[in-house]
Amino acid sequence: MATAARRGPYFCGIDAAMDVVSGKWKSLILWELHHYGTRRFGELRRGLPGVSEKMLIQHLREMEEDGLVRREVYPEVPPKVEYSLTEHGVSLNTALASLGQWGTERIRRIGAEKVAPDAAATTGR
Numbered sequence: 001m002a003t004a005a006r007r008g009p010y011f012c013g014i015d016a017a018m019d020v021v022s023g024k025w026k027s028l029i030l031w032e033l034h035h036y037g038t039r040r041f042g043e044l045r046r047g048l049p050g051v052s053e054k055m056l057i058q059h060l061r062e063m064e065e066d067g068l069v070r071r072e073v074y075p076e077v078p079p080k081v082e083y084s085l086t087e088h089g090v091s092l093n094t095a096l097a098s099l100g101q102w103g104t105e106r107i108r109r110i111g112a113e114k115v116a117p118d119a120a121a122t123t124g125r
Contacts (some may be wrong), residue, residue: 017095025051025059027096030068030085038084041101068092094106 010016021027025048032047033039039047045056060083063069068089074080085093107114 011077015090020068021096022090023059025055026063029056029059029063030093030096031058033069033085034081038082040082044083062073063089 005027010019012070028048028051028065029121032044036047037068041056041060044060045051048056060069060071064071065083066088067086070084070086072082072084074082
């Protein structure tokens with residue numbers, strides 16, 4: 001079972017935190033939901049060019065199990081499903097802010113390209 005693997009034991013707090021955000025897309029899902037608020041699956045997929053449907057579904061399920069993301073299903077046809085951050089997800093984003101600042105400084109320091117979110121959709125990144 002996937003969740004059993006993310007229940008420790010852990011060496012330290014960083015180990016436990018990284019266990020929850022491991023994977024390329026989880027931190028980007030957190031960023032997308034933080035910056036744009038409640039999103040439908042298709043909106044998330046368009047906002048994260050390069051993520052496969054399978055990987056996005058897997059990460060969203062894990063993040064829901066970990067209490068980071070709320071999944072709300074509306075009883076209509078076709079089904080409407082929306083994702084948003086929980087209070088726990090918001091607090092994780094707050095904790096990741098320093099890491100984001102460090103990464104922004106690294107981008108500047110090494111002269112790396114920084115793709116704007118809207119440009120990412122058109123460049124396939």
